[in-house]
Amino acid sequence: MKAPGGDSSAEKDSSQWVTGDEPMTGPQASYLETLAHQAGEEPPTELTKAQAHDEIERLQGSDANPAGDPSKQERPTTEWVTGEEPMTGPQASYLETLAQKAGEEPPKDLTKSQASRAIDDLQTRAQ
Structure with missing residues (x-):
């Protein structure tokens, strides 16, 4: 991608x-x-x-x-109805992949909205 x-x-x-x-x-x-x-x-x-x-x-x-x-x-992550729920399995998996590419430890224990913002941030650093 x-x-x-x-x-x-x-x-x-x-x-x-x-x-x-x-x-x-x-x-x-x-x-x-x-x-x-x-x-x-x-x-x-x-x-x-x-x-x-x-x-x-x-x-x-x-x-x-x-x-x-x-x-x-x-919709902004701050307005997500389920944004405060724990991140999903696919979010955790994608964060792990991106963190590995960026040479970082993947973040843990995030909410869905926090994970979405972390994915956006890591996508720019994992290039």
Whole structure:
């Protein structure tokens, strides 16, 4: 996955990935579900890691979530109804992956909203 606003020249084409034919990961499936729902689409199932990556890229780059449509805009984490619940398993898994890339220890015992903000922060540092 590309970092928002950035293009990595070091990023391999997903068709060249050694593990690209393996089933998509839990975090990929979770993120795809979120993006698909935001786009008003059914979330894809049974994709490979490479296919999931490509689908995430498509959904991130689509006009499915236009900034001018308030019903499709992301709500600030401070306004989440379930934001004070413990972070989800996919959030914890993704935080662990990002922290590893950034050479840091993954944060523990976060709420959903704290985990979302930590993911945003780590995505910029894990490039």
